[in-house]
Amino acid sequence: MGKKTDHIAPHIVNFINEQHIFFVGTAAEQGRINVSPKGMDSFRVINENKIIWLNLTGSGNETAAHLLRNNRMTIMFCAFEGKPLILRLYGHAEIFHPRDAEFNTYISHFPKPVGARQIIEMKVDLVQTSCGFGVPFMDYNSERSMLDDWAEQKGPEGIAQYWLDKNSESIDGFETKINIE
Numbered sequence: 001m002g003k004k005t006d007h008i009a010p011h012i013v014n015f016i017n018e019q020h021i022f023f024v025g026t027a028a029e030q031g032r033i034n035v036s037p038k039g040m041d042s043f044r045v046i047n048e049n050k051i052i053w054l055n056l057t058g059s060g061n062e063t064a065a066h067l068l069r070n071n072r073m074t075i076m077f078c079a080f081e082g083k084p085l086i087l088r089l090y091g092h093a094e095i096f097h098p099r100d101a102e103f104n105t106y107i108s109h110f111p112k113p114v115g116a117r118q119i120i121e122m123k124v125d126l127v128q129t130s131c132g133f134g135v136p137f138m139d140y141n142s143e144r145s146m147l148d149d150w151a152e153q154k155g156p157e158g159i160a161q162y163w164l165d166k167n168s169e170s171i172d173g174f175e176t177k178i179n180i181e
Contacts, residue, residue: 002130007048008089012127015087016045016077020140024053024120025074026066031172034062040143044109049124051075051089052106056147057115057159057167061178064095064118065170068177073122081140084132093122097178115151115159117167117178 008016016022020039027033042054053075055063067073073093079085096103096119106119151159163178170176 002128005127006125008045008051008124008127009048012087012129013045015079015085016043018082019077019079020143021077021080022053023076023078024063025076026063026070026072028066028069028170028172028174031170031174032062034066036063040147041111046121049091050121051124052109052119052121054107054110054113054116055095055118055120056113057117057151057162058147059166060171061117061163061167061176062170063120064167064176064178065172065174067093067095067120069174073120075122078135079132080135080138084135086130086132086135088126088128088130089122089124090126090128091122091124093120095120095177099180112148114148115154117163 022038022043024036024038025034038053040056042056044052046052071092071094073091075089077087096106098116102121103119107113107116154162167178168176
């Protein structure tokens, strides 16, 4: 059944690479807990204890706000096809914006980063697997193009304004520091 380890083993990397969706969980010391679904070829394993994911522009920016207050993060993958498995990666994360050198180093890991808002780097200190017997089978059809289409239509200036209007603070009023130059 469930197993724990302190690193991302090669068979876990293979499992991650086969998944089309993952979930990110964060929480500040108070306020709401956030769980966000992510996809769109935005996740990379850098080494056995480090991952990065490209955080695209969205309607909220809860993850960034939470990580600035409490840098703990959990990432979960579920097998919706094939052999059942749930994978959780636990660790501590840091946010990099387009203005940061680390962002510009990591961005080359991802295809066409339209609407790229941040890159999150997580140092993984616990990897946990569990059975996933209760997770349903679901068929993957394709990625949605709506987010890329929206970002292309907005353009860089429109996205910057959207960040200012919609992504500057969390639903609990916590700063995200997205617009600090």
